[in-house]
Amino acid sequence: MSIxxxxxxxxxxxxxxxxxxxxxxxxxxxxxxxxxxxTGLSKSSFYQAFSSKHEAFQQxxxxxxxGLTARLRExxxxxxxxxxxxxxxxxxxxxxxxxxxDPRGCMIVNVATEFSSRDARISELVADGVKRxxxxxxxxxxxxxxxxxxxxxKDPNLLxxxxxxxxxxxxxxxxxxxxxxxxxxxxxxxxxxxxx
Amino acid sequence: MSIxxxxxxxxxxxxxxxxxxxxxxxxxxxxxxxxxxxTGLSKSSFYQAFSSKHEAFQQxxxxxxxGLTARLRExxxxxxxxxxxxxxxxxxxxxxxxxxxDPRGCMIVNVATEFSSRDARISELVADGVKRxxxxxxxxxxxxxxxxxxxxxKDPNLLxxxxxxxxxxxxxxxxxxxxxxxxxxxxxxxxxxxxx
Numbered sequence: 001m002s003i004x005x006x007x008x009x010x011x012x013x014x015x016x017x018x019x020x021x022x023x024x025x026x027x028x029x030x031x032x033x034x035x036x037x038x039t040g041l042s043k044s045s046f047y048q049a050f051s052s053k054h055e056a057f058q059q060x061x062x063x064x065x066x067g068l069t070a071r072l073r074e075x076x077x078x079x080x081x082x083x084x085x086x087x088x089x090x091x092x093x094x095x096x097x098x099x100x101x102d103p104r105g106c107m108i109v110n111v112a113t114e115f116s117s118r119d120a121r122i123s124e125l126v127a128d129g130v131k132r133x134x135x136x137x138x139x140x141x142x143x144x145x146x147x148x149x150x151x152x153x154k155d156p157n158l159l160x161x162x163x164x165x166x167x168x169x170x171x172x173x174x175x176x177x178x179x180x181x182x183x184x185x186x187x188x189x190x191x192x193x194x195x196x
Numbered sequence: 197m198s199i200x201x202x203x204x205x206x207x208x209x210x211x212x213x214x215x216x217x218x219x220x221x222x223x224x225x226x227x228x229x230x231x232x233x234x235t236g237l238s239k240s241s242f243y244q245a246f247s248s249k250h251e252a253f254q255q256x257x258x259x260x261x262x263g264l265t266a267r268l269r270e271x272x273x274x275x276x277x278x279x280x281x282x283x284x285x286x287x288x289x290x291x292x293x294x295x296x297x298d299p300r301g302c303m304i305v306n307v308a309t310e311f312s313s314r315d316a317r318i319s320e321l322v323a324d325g326v327k328r329x330x331x332x333x334x335x336x337x338x339x340x341x342x343x344x345x346x347x348x349x350k351d352p353n354l355l356x357x358x359x360x361x362x363x364x365x366x367x368x369x370x371x372x373x374x375x376x377x378x379x380x381x382x383x384x385x386x387x388x389x390x391x392x
Contacts, residue, residue, distance in 0.1 A: 116371055175309055
């Protein structure tokens with residue numbers, strides 16, 4: 001039995017690096033060489049760590065969802081109200097999506113667009129990611145209902161999904177050239193549907 | 197002077213074929229060979245017809261917008277009411293986007309996503325396409341206002357952009373696995389914001 005030699009890489013750093021490149025280039029657009037360059041791993045270490053490009057992609061997508069939901073949960077926890085959380089997420093998406101050098105958008109949306117329903121395992125991960133993000137919006141809606149900003153009789157699950165759908169639409173409008181003022185006006189309309 | 201020899205190709209058919217391949221594969225994903233195969237043109241005929249891949253792409257995107265807006269205008273003209281047109285466009289997007297073998301989505305959205313703001317000429321064409329589609333939604337909103345389904349005091353331009361944004365969000369939700377029933381419920385919420 002050989003004495004365990006120290007790991008040649010930091011697994012979390014390697015996963016994060018793989019995520020960054022998949023996020024930027026998509027699955028098909030990412031070559032094995034891109035992954036090796038990004039992670040700094042040799043071919044054999046990469047396959048030892050991730051088994052395959054497909055497996056690395058699945059781990060990277062899950063890692064992305066973990067980070068996104070952790071940030072959103074923290075933001076909701078720190079927010080003054082559920083209503084302000086909702087407004088702030090919609091508005092920050094407007095700002096983020098305008099960074100011209102960062103056309104990555106939301107990785108879950110990108111993956112859903114690249115794969116559509118052609119890969120059952122990936123579809124499952126996408127649906128799971130959507131569920132996890134939706135759950136945070138649902139929590140925010142329930143909080144806004146308690147605060148009296150959204151009528152108690154409304155279905156928080158439906159409104160949570162509506163917010164996610166609206167957020168995705170907003171991002172696309174920004175990518176398509178919508179100005180900050182025009183997009184902010186859209187946020188107001190989107191939030192109207194929550195109240196009435 | 198040579199007597200003009202007959203054109204070796206039908207320009208509209210060639211443009212349509214180029215559009216189909218760009219729509220499916222995006223700009224970067226489309227090779228010159230893909231375009232030659234799709235259009236049936238030789239390399240020299242292709243360059244004679246389109247000058248460059250970039251020029252062909254611009255023409256293809258314009259051709260896509262022409263077709264899309266023509267179909268939408270005809271649908272609005274034939275609709276029983278502005279309100280029903282809006283509902284039917286939102287609902288049909290739900291259905292269309294579910295075709296698993298056709299992951300093309302809306303070409304304008306795809307191009308906006310692929311290029312973001314990195315190419316001024318393409319950004320202009322995307323913004324122009326968005327404007328043209330929005331104009332049809334604005335007309336539908338105005339018609340629904342005359343019909344008393346949307347309050348007369350609402351800004352039809354803002355609601356038109358809201359509908360486009362919502363439509364794009366819906367398509368993404370469907371790609372991400374939203375079921376028909378869940379997506380139809382979203383259409384109801386989206387339309388709520390028009391009324392209140």
